[in-house]
Amino acid sequence: MISKIATRTFASSAASAYKVSVLGAGGGIGQPLSLLLKLNHKVTDLSLYDLKGAPGVAADVSHIPTDSTVKGYEPESLSEALKGSDVVVIPAGVPRKPGMTRDDLFNTNASIVRDLAKAVADHSPKAAILVISNPVNSTVPIVAEVLKSKGVYDPAKLFGVTTLDVLRASRFISEVAGTNPVNEKVTVVGGHSGITIVPLLSQSNHKDLDADTRDALIHRIQFGGDEVVKAKSGAGSATLSMAQAGARFAGSVLDGLAGETDVVEPSFVDSPLFKDEGVEFFSSKVTLGPSGVKTIHSLGNLSDHEEELVKTAKDTLIKNIQKGVDFVKQNP
Ligand code: NAD
Ligand code: LMR
Numbered sequence: 001m002i003s004k005i006a007t008r009t010f011a012s013s014a015a016s017a018y019k020v021s022v023l024g025a026g027g028g029i030g031q032p033l034s035l036l037l038k039l040n041h042k043v044t045d046l047s048l049y050d051l052k053g054a055p056g057v058a059a060d061v062s063h064i065p066t067d068s069t070v071k072g073y074e075p076e077s078l079s080e081a082l083k084g085s086d087v088v089v090i091p092a093g094v095p096r097k098p099g100m101t102r103d104d105l106f107n108t109n110a111s112i113v114r115d116l117a118k119a120v121a122d123h124s125p126k127a128a129i130l131v132i133s134n135p136v137n138s139t140v141p142i143v144a145e146v147l148k149s150k151g152v153y154d155p156a157k158l159f160g161v162t163t164l165d166v167l168r169a170s171r172f173i174s175e176v177a178g179t180n181p182v183n184e185k186v187t188v189v190g191g192h193s194g195i196t197i198v199p200l201l202s203q204s205n206h207k208d209l210d211a212d213t214r215d216a217l218i219h220r221i222q223f224g225g226d227e228v229v230k231a232k233s234g235a236g237s238a239t240l241s242m243a244q245a246g247a248r249f250a251g252s253v254l255d256g257l258a259g260e261t262d263v264v265e266p267s268f269v270d271s272p273l274f275k276d277e278g279v280e281f282f283s284s285k286v287t288l289g290p291s292g293v294k295t296i297h298s299l300g301n302l303s304d305h306e307e308e309l310v311k312t313a314k315d316t317l318i319k320n321i322q323k324g325v326d327f328v329k330q331n332p
Pocket of ligand 2: 095096102164224225228238
């Protein structure tokens with residue numbers, strides 16, 4: 001008996017085939033991030049690079065039956081790893097231990113990020129660059145300075161990944177309000193460390209929290225990273241939630257590149273919002289498009305309390321950003 005088999009064909013267009021490179025793919029974030037990127041159907045070429053371990057991670061995730069190729073690269077092959085990349089995600093660098101601030105990572109991570117940025121400038125100058133390595137408030141300006149020095153800086157293609165703050169804000173507000181976090185959207189602006197992280201609760205579903213509850217929630221969102229660092233007691237910082245955050249942000253960047261509309265995520269970008277006050281980079285909602293950043297949104301209506309938080313964040317951001325800029329000037 002001949003059975004009738006219904007077939008459907010799905011058009012696959014070149015516009016949704018992308019090479020994504022992960023620099024630091026062997027690490028705590030890099031491994032689960034690589035796994036999640038392997039599950040993204042827009043990623044057709046996944047390039048995994050690390051000082052050590054990337055070929056093993058690549059062999060492992062390559063067995064997952066999605067329609068993409070995966071290659072692992074060792075240090076001598078960084079140029080090949082990067083060549084033709086549409087998106088480069090950078091989680092390379094050391095994580096915090098209890099008692100450290102993100103700024104304490106600067107001395108080690110600044111040169112790692114500077115050198116990787118040089119390689120991106122040389123081998124995939126048109127790629128969108130997603131910086132995860134801390135301190136993000138300084139590493140993003142480091143990448144910008146390197147790209148400027150090589151004449152390939154495109155501010156629309158450089159992003160500090162602040163999505164973990166957005167995920168935490170949804171989760172933590174749902175715990176306070178007793179709701180499903182899936183339905184909680186909180187815009188988080190500013191930067192990615194302590195008091196520079198400013199959740200705009202007045203624009204959330206829960207604008208009328210009493211002052212004590214609101215302050216405790218804001219503090220938890222600002223210092224959520226410390227909870228994980230403490231719980232891991234010396235074994236590092238957030239990796240799994242960060243991988244989810246990084247995969248979500250990379251997915252949104254790819255959606256934008258592919259021409260999808262209304263793709264909006266907060267991100268730490270070269271921003272006009274407070275440039276006249278000396279703040280060169282600032283995180284706010286960004287609409288992502290075929291060339292990277294399409295629109296940088298203003299902050300919208302803020303409560304008086306949020307105005308104060310943003311003001312405090314700006315003072316610290318100016319210093320963090322300058323530190324990154326000075327580092328590249330003094331250590332080109
Ligand atoms: P990890 O130590 O587990 O992994 C880091 C990886 O980077 C290692 O595999 C290491 O070999 C690799 N590496 C170091 N130097 C390199 C180089 N020059 N080229 C390529 N690879 C290199 O650390 P992790 O937990 O994955 O964290 C990585 C970074 O991400 C840290 O700086 C951490 O603070 C940061 N982080 C940022 C966020 C965020 O929200 N943006 C969240 C969590 C962690
Ligand atoms: C986080 O927010 O979890 C990361 O920035 C890692 C850290 O050092 O807290």
